[in-house]
Amino acid sequence: MWDTLSRWDPEWTEQFMAMNATPIRRGVFTPEFVELLSIAIDAAATHLYAPGVRRHIRAALELGVSREEILTVLQMVSVLGIHACNLGVPILEEELDAFEARRAAS
Known part of the structure; x- marks a missing residue:
């Protein structure tokens, strides 16, 4: 998708x-937290x-984020x-009640 958008409207x-x-460049959050937040998003x-989830899980693991931390974010x-x-x-x-009411009336 991004490649297509870039071709159609690069600016x-x-x-x-x-x-x-x-927000990432500002350095307010640690890289580990940024990856966990990115996984959540x-x-x-x-x-x-899915491609973003995969990319950010890989990056988080490379940064030393544990399986438990990633799993907790997903949960x-x-x-x-x-x-x-x-x-x-x-x-x-509501619809079941209305359906049953209509059924009883007929």
């Missing part, structure tokens, strides 16, 4: 990449970018998907 892509790298249910970010249940289960309950 925008360059600006996006520069903006994206600014790429693995989040709202993003699901923590997995709760983002629970919102589907928070939204969907009450709707399912």
Whole structure:
């Protein structure tokens, strides 16, 4: 995707990449934390970018981040998907009630 964007609009892509790298360049967080945060962002249910997850896991391991730390990040970010249940289960309950009511009325 990035190669295509770069070919189609190199100026925008360059600006996006520069903006994206600014927080990392500032050095506020350790490189290990940056990789863990990047894993969380790429693995989040709202993003699901497998190449990024792989790249950041490799980088984290190279920096000495433990399997347990990476696994904990993945476990923590997995709760983002629970919102589907928070939204969907009450709707399912309402629709089942309405369906049963219609069925009983016919």
